[in-house]
Every structure is written in structure tokens, then in C-alpha cells.
Amino acid sequence: MRFLHTADWHIGKTLNGFSLLNDQRELFKQIERVAKAERVDAIVIAGDLYDSSIPNETAVRVLNGMLKQLNLVDKFPVLAISGNHDSAPRLSTGADWFSFQNFFLQTSLEGAFNPVVLEDTQFFLLPFFGIQTVRNYFNDPKIKNVDLAMQRIVAEMEKSFVPDKKHVLIAHFFAAGSKRTADSETLIEVGGLSPVSTKTLAPFDYVALGHLHNKNALHDERIKYSGSPMKFSVSEAKQEKGMWLVDTDPFQVKWIPLKPVHDIHLLKGSFAELAKDAAQQPTDDFYDIELTDQGRIPDVLNRLRAYYPKIVALHRTAFAQMTRNQANTKRAQAAPLDLLTDFYSETTGNQLSPTQLKVAKSTLSEIEGSK
Amino acid sequence: MRFLHTADWHIGKTLNGFSLLNDQRELFKQIERVAKAERVDAIVIAGDLYDSSIPNETAVRVLNGMLKQLNLVDKFPVLAISGNHDSAPRLSTGADWFSFQNFFLQTSLEGAFNPVVLEDTQFFLLPFFGIQTVRNYFNDPKIKNVDLAMQRIVAEMEKSFVPDKKHVLIAHFFAAGSKRTADSETLIEVGGLSPVSTKTLAPFDYVALGHLHNKNALHDERIKYSGSPMKFSVSEAKQEKGMWLVDTDPFQVKWIPLKPVHDIHLLKGSFAELAKDAAQQPTDDFYDIELTDQGRIPDVLNRLRAYYPKIVALHRTAFAQMTRNQANTKRAQAAPLDLLTDFYSETTGNQLSPTQLKVAKSTLSEIEGSK
Incomplete structure (x- = not known):
């Protein structure tokens, strides 16, 4: 048998x-x-x-x-x-x-x-x-x-x-x-x-x-x-x-x-390295990615998906640690206008336009003045 | 074949x-x-x-x-x-x-x-x-x-x-x-x-x-x-x-x-008639009931279910008509205390207790007085 x-x-x-x-x-x-x-x-x-x-x-x-x-x-x-x-x-x-x-x-x-x-x-x-x-x-x-x-x-x-x-x-x-x-x-x-x-x-x-x-x-x-x-x-x-x-x-x-049709890969590297290596990786496979960058990367998941369409998990250990250690200190010291421009670029992936910057500056001065 | x-x-x-x-x-x-x-x-x-x-x-x-x-x-x-x-x-x-x-x-x-x-x-x-x-x-x-x-x-x-x-x-x-x-x-x-x-x-x-x-x-x-x-x-x-x-x-x-196991019956009559006839009807069958009573019957569905446990629909055509024709007129003429006692008995199935009645009377006088 x-x-x-x-x-x-x-x-x-x-x-x-x-x-x-x-x-x-x-x-x-x-x-x-x-x-x-x-x-x-x-x-x-x-x-x-x-x-x-x-x-x-x-x-x-x-x-x-x-x-x-x-x-x-x-x-x-x-x-x-x-x-x-x-x-x-x-x-x-x-x-x-x-x-x-x-x-x-x-x-x-x-x-x-x-x-x-x-x-x-x-x-x-x-x-x-x-x-x-x-x-x-x-x-x-x-x-x-x-x-x-x-x-x-x-x-x-x-x-x-x-x-x-x-x-x-x-x-x-x-x-x-x-x-x-x-x-x-x-x-x-x-x-x-x-x-x-x-x-x-x-x-x-x-x-x-x-x-x-x-x-x-x-x-x-x-x-x-x-x-x-x-x-x-x-x-x-x-x-x-x-x-x-x-x-x-x-x-x-x-x-x-059995031979996988679409494999699951574990990748680790900086955004730049991963972007550079993407051409060597099978496009349709699944990816679990650990990003080593410490800084903020606006709209990071969507930008990585341009290289690896089927990301099933994204880990940012280094960034999380940096954030935990430094973010509170940094934020407390930062000027309101820097906080605003950072927040905007982090959430939208774009920079403030000259007009937006002008409105932001004048509004912030107004608020400061009214304190 | x-x-x-x-x-x-x-x-x-x-x-x-x-x-x-x-x-x-x-x-x-x-x-x-x-x-x-x-x-x-x-x-x-x-x-x-x-x-x-x-x-x-x-x-x-x-x-x-x-x-x-x-x-x-x-x-x-x-x-x-x-x-x-x-x-x-x-x-x-x-x-x-x-x-x-x-x-x-x-x-x-x-x-x-x-x-x-x-x-x-x-x-x-x-x-x-x-x-x-x-x-x-x-x-x-x-x-x-x-x-x-x-x-x-x-x-x-x-x-x-x-x-x-x-x-x-x-x-x-x-x-x-x-x-x-x-x-x-x-x-x-x-x-x-x-x-x-x-x-x-x-x-x-x-x-x-x-x-x-x-x-x-x-x-x-x-x-x-x-x-x-x-x-x-x-x-x-x-x-x-x-x-x-x-x-x-x-x-x-x-x-x-094919012989039904539990039939569906259409019944029509007053609450009193239906209650009286219940003994002659199969308890476990399904009932669609049209109540001919014109007046309000407190908690009517639950009370009827004591006689006919499996009621699947209850119609109150006569009551609905009476209500449509007279309710507005009646209500406009009724004293507030009558409205309250009617409402209480209609929704709970009970009469106001002497204490409740006392509180209701004094509260209503207070409201009347404050107009």
C-alpha cells in the first residue's frame, strides 16, 4: 500500500x-x-x-x-x-x-x-x-x-x-x-x-x-x-x-x-536598499518587510508597494525605538511651525505649498499674539 | 413511468x-x-x-x-x-x-x-x-x-x-x-x-x-x-x-x-369568544387572529397566547377603526388624570395603585397650578 x-x-x-x-x-x-x-x-x-x-x-x-x-x-x-x-x-x-x-x-x-x-x-x-x-x-x-x-x-x-x-x-x-x-x-x-x-x-x-x-x-x-x-x-x-x-x-x-507559486519573503533593510533591490525580487510574491530607517518616511507603505505590491506586514523597529526615545523630547523643543510642517508632510506625503505656508505662519503668529 | x-x-x-x-x-x-x-x-x-x-x-x-x-x-x-x-x-x-x-x-x-x-x-x-x-x-x-x-x-x-x-x-x-x-x-x-x-x-x-x-x-x-x-x-x-x-x-x-402536522387557522371573534372557544382548538397549531373588540385590551397578545400559544399574526381592524375615528376627539376632551390612568393600564395591564394614584393626582394639580 x-x-x-x-x-x-x-x-x-x-x-x-x-x-x-x-x-x-x-x-x-x-x-x-x-x-x-x-x-x-x-x-x-x-x-x-x-x-x-x-x-x-x-x-x-x-x-x-x-x-x-x-x-x-x-x-x-x-x-x-x-x-x-x-x-x-x-x-x-x-x-x-x-x-x-x-x-x-x-x-x-x-x-x-x-x-x-x-x-x-x-x-x-x-x-x-x-x-x-x-x-x-x-x-x-x-x-x-x-x-x-x-x-x-x-x-x-x-x-x-x-x-x-x-x-x-x-x-x-x-x-x-x-x-x-x-x-x-x-x-x-x-x-x-x-x-x-x-x-x-x-x-x-x-x-x-x-x-x-x-x-x-x-x-x-x-x-x-x-x-x-x-x-x-x-x-x-x-x-x-x-x-x-x-x-x-x-x-x-x-x-x-511542493514548489510555492507565490512565496513569502522576509526582507530587512533601509527604504533605499529595498527600493534598489526590488528589481531582483519576484513582483507577485508576498513580503514581510522590516524597515531599518530611523527617520519618518511619509506614506511609507504605499511607496513601498510601488516596489513590492503584495506586502503583508511592515515592521519599523528602528523607527519605533527612535520615536520612543526621542520624539517626546524633540516635540517639546520644536517650534510650532516645524511641528505643523512635519505633521503635514508625514500624513500627506507632500510639503506645504508657499500659500499654505504663508497662511500657517500668519495663523500661528495670531495664536501666539492672542496668548 | x-x-x-x-x-x-x-x-x-x-x-x-x-x-x-x-x-x-x-x-x-x-x-x-x-x-x-x-x-x-x-x-x-x-x-x-x-x-x-x-x-x-x-x-x-x-x-x-x-x-x-x-x-x-x-x-x-x-x-x-x-x-x-x-x-x-x-x-x-x-x-x-x-x-x-x-x-x-x-x-x-x-x-x-x-x-x-x-x-x-x-x-x-x-x-x-x-x-x-x-x-x-x-x-x-x-x-x-x-x-x-x-x-x-x-x-x-x-x-x-x-x-x-x-x-x-x-x-x-x-x-x-x-x-x-x-x-x-x-x-x-x-x-x-x-x-x-x-x-x-x-x-x-x-x-x-x-x-x-x-x-x-x-x-x-x-x-x-x-x-x-x-x-x-x-x-x-x-x-x-x-x-x-x-x-x-x-x-x-x-x-x-398531505396531512398538516400543525395547521394554520384564521380565527375571528371577540377576546371573550376566542377565550371561550380555545378549549376546542388544537393548542399546538398556528393562529392568525382577527380581534373584533373595539375597546383597548391591555397586554392583549400575551393574554391571547395563554389560550393560543403559537399566534403568528394578530389583527385589530375594529379597534384600529374606532381609534382612527374617535381617539383624537376623545383624547382632546379627556381629563389629564383619565389619560394617565388609561395609558398606564393599556401599557402595563394593571391599574394604578392607591399610592400611585395619589402621587399622580398631586403632580397633575401642581402642573395645572403652575400654568
Whole structure:
């Protein structure tokens, strides 16, 4: 059995207002190409198919088209679960019909105990769950955290283990020892922060996880996050994105990197340096910029966007520090006319015209005189 | 070929804040029972499956369960289209998988020209459409109204007619000569008010329409609205609800009434009469009440709800008329203390206490004295 392990597609996500749908479509094509080239027997998607519990109509159309392509056109068996970003009832619409075509979409805890058998492997599809759901299912109020919940779930799954089969768990949670780094991994469920111990997951030959977007969040030979197929936030800028190609017999896991369509770059420099370097940088990529200039730069974001149209964050640490240290002192000493001209140029990006300057001077003298 | 023609299920609809889901579940069971008893070969649902383009999760779960029951459990072929209340992209999620199990759900104009053939019949599934979609499809800006659009659509469908088959159209629009009565048939599309001529529909052996909720909206032997399975507004209170049982050969149409779970009643009478009759009326039904009393009745709606908990509308024609005719005259002549005590009892439902009355009297004398 050879399968692809991917997760966290977050179809419909935007990055600081920029739609990522075209990038998501391109990355989907890469995933599809790999699946074909590697002749996989199945594709596993470990939750967070959508970015939102109420995805917009375009996102619905796009994800539906992708799943149709993989399953109905390319004829790959697909195994998917709902993540914390998905609405289980919305995502599961039609799931009962999907399974006739080897598309197994599990959104309920009940269904997790009924494994999908493909070739030599039993797949257990466990959607994202709240602890209360597990308490209700086992009628046991003593289940106090996610790891205890998971111990009960795994014990229940083991009852269905067929000994001469491999056992793969597909799940969406926070595993102990893994590092959360990205702000796009927002947890909806209160209490969802408590981790599942990797020991609890020992009975499985492989655990295909979703939730954390970084494949390096956890280092374990058989328990892995695939991470998201693309960078969804500045905090993910330095991560390599991709998916796992898993063989069950003999067991082997191989990392398949995916090529970003529009990368996220972290740049640091003065306005002049950044303006000079812009010609060497891809125009359509996303930029997180740290400006090293200490002085005020009027209308700085719009002026930088002339060079880097898709700036998603701008930091001015040096300027902020200078401002904190000196601004109050400076302002107290400055002449009213200087304060006014500075303020004007800072907010509008222009200098006062001769007429404006004349009116400003005479008005200020008048005010001074009337004191 | 024998099929049931129903439409306008509006799953998730509320009536003046009262959920109708339980009623909708019960009516679904009646529909299912009829389908089994009459051994139909298919079930046609002519649009407006949901009440909203973004149905809530419960509505999603309920409709999905109903369709699963009819199609996957009972094994009925199901033919359905999107109506003006449905979101076509949301409703169509999974439709490509449905068709493998003889559940044909059409939400796009393109798909309408590819008939579904079941036994002796070609079914053309035409979802609710905007004129611009038809203009784009035929690349013809001269299509100015819905009837012209429909003429083009029908001509295009006729190209696929197989002569020795029967031809049934499933559609969701306003047909000429039909009467719109109900306020629950809200039109979303501007321009959607222009009607389709019944002449345009002549090529079909039967036209199964959705949109208007009253089966009597149109009188035509072969072009019929099934109406909704239940009353969705006070304006539908006097309508008999049900669906059509259609045989194609020999052609025959039979009306199958559905029994309301909680009916809507129109009552007229004085407060005293209505209070007296309440014991004879079903407590859980919906009531539209016209009060004939001319005088003020403090806190009247809450007091009536003690007898009729589910009042969806209250009219006070006689009181309003009396008020219009006399109130101004009366008020101008009334003493300030009478106005105050009337106002107090009308708004609170109680009389002024002796202390309140004392304070009111002394305050009013003070005001009078200070004039």
C-alpha cells in the first residue's frame, strides 16, 4: 500500500486580504501530478479542507472540483476527515454517496471505529473532536483531557484491528512534543490545546496528522504532520512545504516537497536598499518587510508597494525605538511651525505649498499674539 | 413511468420565529410512505430544497438525511433542481457522486440539456435561472425576458428529444396565468417576475413546476405546480397541500393530499369568544387572529397566547377603526388624570395603585397650578 499524506488545504483562505485560490489551484495540480507519477493507491487528507465553517461559494466550487478530479476523474481512493476549521455537517453533505466511489470522508466520531480497508491496510479516520463528544460517546465524565480521550478512542479502535493488516490512523490534533509556530493554526475549541501523547499512538503503524502546518513540528518516524501544501502566514515563511509518500510494506516514508507559486519573503533593510533591490525580487510574491530607517518616511507603505505590491506586514523597529526615545523630547523643543510642517508632510506625503505656508505662519503668529 | 412530483420543501424555514423542522420531518415521512405505497419509479423535487442560500447546520443535516433515506435506503431514483432560495454551488456539493446512485441533482443551465432517461421518459432538469445566464449561454443579448429565454431553452432541449420517449420538464419559475398569493414565495432575482407562457412549454408531456406554493395557482392538465408540502405562511392557510402522482403511459395525474402536522387557522371573534372557544382548538397549531373588540385590551397578545400559544399574526381592524375615528376627539376632551390612568393600564395591564394614584393626582394639580 502506497499513499500520499497531505493535510490543511484551507481552501478559501486569504492572506492579509489577498486571495490564495489561484495558488491553491496550482498546488493542487502539483499534488495530483505527484499522485499520478508515484502511482499511489490512495490519497489521505488529514483535516482542514476548508478554511472556514461557512466557506464562500467559490471555495465550495473549488474544493468540490478538486475532490471530483482526484476521485471521479483520476480514480484515486480518497480518505479525508474534518478538521477544526471545517463544519462537520456542512463538509459531510453527500458523504454517504461518496463512499460508493471509494471517497471516504469521515466527520463523526462514531464513524472512526469502522475502519476503511484498502489492500493490506486498515485506515481509521478520526475527525477533529471536542472532549465532550468523547465523554458522551463513552458515557464517561472522567475523560478530562484530549490524551485520556485519545487513549479510550485508540483502545476502541484496537478491538477492530485485524492482525495481519497494517493500521493507519488519520487524525487532526495537537500531538505532545510538537511545536506550534504559525498563527494560521488557530484553535477554535477551548481545551483543544492539551496534547495527545505519542505513546498513546504507539499501536499504529503510521499516524497521518493534520493541524500543525509545519512538517518539522514533530520528529517521529511513524507519527507525522504533513503540514499545509503552502505557506498560510508570515510565521510559516521559512518552512518547506510538501507532503509524505508512505509505503506500508516494507515501511518507508519519503518527503515530497511542493514548489510555492507565490512565496513569502522576509526582507530587512533601509527604504533605499529595498527600493534598489526590488528589481531582483519576484513582483507577485508576498513580503514581510522590516524597515531599518530611523527617520519618518511619509506614506511609507504605499511607496513601498510601488516596489513590492503584495506586502503583508511592515515592521519599523528602528523607527519605533527612535520615536520612543526621542520624539517626546524633540516635540517639546520644536517650534510650532516645524511641528505643523512635519505633521503635514508625514500624513500627506507632500510639503506645504508657499500659500499654505504663508497662511500657517500668519495663523500661528495670531495664536501666539492672542496668548 | 410513475413518479411523484413535489417541490418547495424549504428545509430550515421558520414561521414567525417558530421552527418548522419537526413538521417538515413528519411531512417527509408522509411523502416517503406515499412513494412506497404507490411504488413510484422516481421522485421529482422541483426546487427550493432549502429555505436559504446558507442553511444552518441543522437544516443541512436534516435535508441530507431525507435525501439519503429516499435514495440510498429506499432506493428511489431522485430528480431534483435548485430553486431561487437555494445556493446552486452549495446545494450541488457532491452532485457528481450522487448520479452514480440514481440521484440526479441539477443546479446549472448547462446540465439542463442533457436529459436523464428513466424507463420510457426523458427528464429535463432545469434549475432556477437568471436571464443573464441564458444570454451568456446562447451568447445572445437580445434575450430580454424569461419567456424568450425559455423559448431558446426549450428549442435547445427539443434537439435531444427521442421521439418514442415521453418528455418531462422539471423547472422552477413563474408560469403565465398563475396566481401568486403567498408571501413566502419571495423572489430574489430582479426581473424574475416576468412569466413564462404555457405555450412555450407545449412540447412537453408534463411540466413539473416549483416556485408557487399553491397547487391551484395554475390550471393546466399537463403543466402543474405541486405546491409546498406544508403551509409556510398565513397567506397559505386555506390551501390544501400535497403532491402530484404522475403516470406517463397512459397519461394520468392524481392529487395526493398531505396531512398538516400543525395547521394554520384564521380565527375571528371577540377576546371573550376566542377565550371561550380555545378549549376546542388544537393548542399546538398556528393562529392568525382577527380581534373584533373595539375597546383597548391591555397586554392583549400575551393574554391571547395563554389560550393560543403559537399566534403568528394578530389583527385589530375594529379597534384600529374606532381609534382612527374617535381617539383624537376623545383624547382632546379627556381629563389629564383619565389619560394617565388609561395609558398606564393599556401599557402595563394593571391599574394604578392607591399610592400611585395619589402621587399622580398631586403632580397633575401642581402642573395645572403652575400654568
